[in-house]
Amino acid sequence: MRVGIFDSGVGGLTVLRSIRERFPSLDIVYLGDTARVPYGNRSPDTVIRYSLECAGFLVEKEIDVLVVACNTASSYALDTLSRELFIPVVGVVSPGVKTALSMTSGRVGVIGTSATIRSGSYQKALKRYGVDVFAKACPLFVPLVEEGLVEGDIAERIVELYLKELKDVGVDTLILGCTHYPLLKGVIERFMEGTKVVDSSEAVARELDNLVTDTGEGRTELYFTDRSQNLERLIELILGKAVLPNIVSEGIHKG
Numbered sequence: 001m002r003v004g005i006f007d008s009g010v011g012g013l014t015v016l017r018s019i020r021e022r023f024p025s026l027d028i029v030y031l032g033d034t035a036r037v038p039y040g041n042r043s044p045d046t047v048i049r050y051s052l053e054c055a056g057f058l059v060e061k062e063i064d065v066l067v068v069a070c071n072t073a074s075s076y077a078l079d080t081l082s083r084e085l086f087i088p089v090v091g092v093v094s095p096g097v098k099t100a101l102s103m104t105s106g107r108v109g110v111i112g113t114s115a116t117i118r119s120g121s122y123q124k125a126l127k128r129y130g131v132d133v134f135a136k137a138c139p140l141f142v143p144l145v146e147e148g149l150v151e152g153d154i155a156e157r158i159v160e161l162y163l164k165e166l167k168d169v170g171v172d173t174l175i176l177g178c179t180h181y182p183l184l185k186g187v188i189e190r191f192m193e194g195t196k197v198v199d200s201s202e203a204v205a206r207e208l209d210n211l212v213t214d215t216g217e218g219r220t221e222l223y224f225t226d227r228s229q230n231l232e233r234l235i236e237l238i239l240g241k242a243v244l245p246n247i248v249s250e251g252i253h254k255g
């Protein structure tokens with residue numbers, strides 16, 4: 001079987017990594033829209049249009065299931081994608097919410113891009129279960145990750161800048177509501193001391209249990225709309241060296 005995954009950039013590779021660990025034989029096609037990252041400060045209409053274009057590219061690769069490995073796209077475009085496509089579509093918000101609910105004692109923090117937080121997707125889903133929700137947009141985290149600055153002084157200071165208020169209100173569980181953020185997990189966990197940190201990528205992989213069979217050749221094809229400066233370094237950081245030869249195309253969008 002073939003699963004298609006897309007994200008605005010490299011962040012969705014954290015989801016790919018979890019899916020690959022759970023389904024070693026699955027064929028996976030990944031598209032990172034590196035020419036247009038970030039999606040997190042765009043309007044809903046633009047996020048929906050970009051998402052439809054990414055999905056269209058993957059559907060042409062004959063995928064059986066689509067994983068939207070971007071919280072921003074999941075927050076705005078999931079309904080449209082589910083309506084327009086004739087294959088199952090899995091987003092990242094609901095698996096993250098389910099995981100957090102299974103861990104929390106009642107005070108959940110959620111961090112994400114400005115667009116994800118503005119959409120209220122996590123807040124609405126969590127409040128339905130009566131937990132207290134504290135949301136915070138962290139717009140500098142994505143450029144930090146895309147620059148490969150995932151450890152060290154600069155990362156620590158920016159993490160403190162955004163997360164101090166969540167630490168002060170005493171959240172017991174923190175959802176990383178952006179697929180780039182697991183790369184900052186070490187710094188975030190150290191700063192948040194004792195708070196449970198939810199990286200929804202494993203929950204997303206589990207969500208596929210009822211949708212895919214682990215059959216195929218275990219191929220990983222990676223497509224990017226721009227071969228940006230740090231691309232190979234970031235792929236290596238997330239997936240290791242072995243997949244680098246599988247970067248098969250670039251520049252698929254007109255703009």
Ligand code: DGL
Nearest residue numbers: 008038039040071072179
């Ligand atoms: N990885 C995307 C997400 O999960 C965010 C990056 C962006 O702003 O494009 O929301």
